[in-house]
Structures are given as C-alpha cells and as structure tokens.
Amino acid sequence: MATPEKKRDWSALAPIMAFAGLAFLLAVGLTRDPRLLPSEMIDREMPSFDLPALRAGDARVSNADLEGQISLVNVFGSWCAACIVEHSKLVELSFRNDIQMVGLNWRDNNSAALRWLAQYGDPYDLIAIDTNSDLAIELGVTGAPETFLIGPNGQIRYKQIGPLTDQAWSENIEPIVNAIKAEAN
Amino acid sequence: MKYLFLSLLSSLVISISVAQTATAPDANAVEERTATISKTLRCVVCQNQSIHDSNAPLASDMRTLVEKRVIAGDSDDEVRAYLRERYGDFVLMSPPFQINTLLLWLGPALFVAAFAIWFARRVRTNHKIAAENEASRGLSEDERSRLTAALADLTDINKGNDT
Structure with missing residues (x-):
C-alpha cells in the first residue's frame, strides 16, 4: 500500500530556526569579555618616550635604555590593588639577569609610590613616572597592571593585561622571551 | 599733533581688539572641537561612556590629548585615527x-529585505489561490446546460399546475 508522496513543508520551522540561530550568536557573544581589548600594539615599535625617573638621583628613562636588552615594562601604581597580586612574580623575575625590569609608575604620587615599593619590594631596574598618561596612552594602556615585553630592537612583543600570573608568564611570555633569544643567536 | 595722537590711539585700540578677536574665539573653537571629538571616543576604562562624559582619570588625560592634537592642527578624523591606532x-x-561590522550595519536592512520578499511571495500565492477559487466558482458548460434544462422543466411543471 503505497501512500502518496507528500511534500513536507518545513516553512513552519523557520521561526524556530531563526530563534535558534539568534540564541547561538548571542550565546557566543556572552562568552567574549569586552574588557579584553585587542592589543593594537603587538609587533609595533615602542613609542618614543623620555620620562623623569621615580627614584631620586636616577637619570631620565627613555627608549635608549631599552636598546639591546629584553625588557619587561610594567605599568603600576600605588593606588592599584591588582598590582599587589603580581608583585611577587615581578620580584622573582627581577633576579633573572637576562630581563631588564622597567616600571612605569602611572598617575601616581611620587612619595606614595616610593612608600609602596619600600613595603612590597622594588623589582625594577628603572622606574619612569607617567603622571599625565603620556606614555600610557601611546601604549594603549587601559588600566593597571599591564605589562609589555619589549625586544632588544625596541619592538613590542607581548602585552599582558591584568596581573602577571605564574601561568601568564610560563604560557605566554616566557616562550616569547626564549624565541627572542633564539632570534638573537 | 592732535590728529596724530588720535590716529595712534585708534590704531592701538583696533590692534588690541583684533588681537582679542583673534585669540578668544580660537580658544572657544578648540574647546568646542575637543568636546565634539571627545563625544565620539569611548572611555576605555568605563566602556559605555564617552571620554567627554567620563570622570575617569584616564578619560581626562585622553581629553587633554585630544585638545593637544586639535591645537596641533589635526582634523577630527586624524585625532580619532590617532587614538584608534593605539586602542x-x-x-x-x-x-x-x-x-567585521558588515552584519551589524546591514543586518537591519537584511531583515527588512527578507520580510519584504516573504511578504511579496505571500501576496502572490494569495492572489493565485483567489484566482483559482474564482475560476472554480463558475459552472462548467455541462453543469450550465443541465441547470437550464432543470429550470425549463420546473417552469413546465409550474405551468402544468396552473392549468
């Protein structure tokens, strides 16, 4: 007994399909954190800067200080709570002699910054002060802490947004440091 | 001598007023343009405010930067491009x-177009169905002749009853 071939009409499902599609797109949208701004600065030249030093007696800090060395430029402030989280990592890294630690004391008060460093330890080889966000804006900094890995030729190689955790270091930054060293050889 | 003094005085007055009109509106224009441009730039700390509306310290530094660029002679687009390059x-x-924003900009138009197409097709099928109904509503040739015959019979019967 052959039943007559009936053409199925799927058009009734269209609204459900449309809804499912939209729900999917919105769900994907929810998983993306808008605070993680794309870093425009990766693989660009370090912007030119010439800033006063935080520590009395230090010379001004400028691009020339970064030449020929791998540098970590860390944006910090005594007002920045999250900076305390990453500080022990920075102190640990300061014992390595293949990386120059550069602090960018951002929108801070000098004496407060010095007191803060006395309390938590000073991991920096050089500290520049950026009271008016001059270099911070050039670097596209949106908040502290942020850390930039600068190659010996002054090229920005990586930007860490938020605290420099052990994981961020070993998974994202250390491999680039090794790659830079390999390039040099 | 009196004339000379007067002309000197008047030229002095004129030069002062010229100097004032040359600088005063300029500062206003800078401020106005800074505000206009700042309204189109997002405060990256607060995300849903422009740097014009935000009280965040970074937004204030960005406003200062916008002002600097305006004074340096950048066009509105050049100022925006400057910050876009960094942020x-x-x-x-x-x-x-x-x-990557095509769908965002064209999405609404696509929706309207899709609806228009759906609506046009629906109207067309409705017309077709209506036309088919119209066609089937009339009687066929055969039915028509049978109807006339039946009516004729009916009149005959009625006549017969009369007599």
Missing part, C-alpha cells in the same frame, strides 16, 4: 563600516 576600533563610540 583599536573599540575606542570609537560608533563602529566603523568594515568587513
């Missing part, structure tokens, strides 16, 4: 028209 598209309050 990405995100810093623009209004998303630029480009590949």
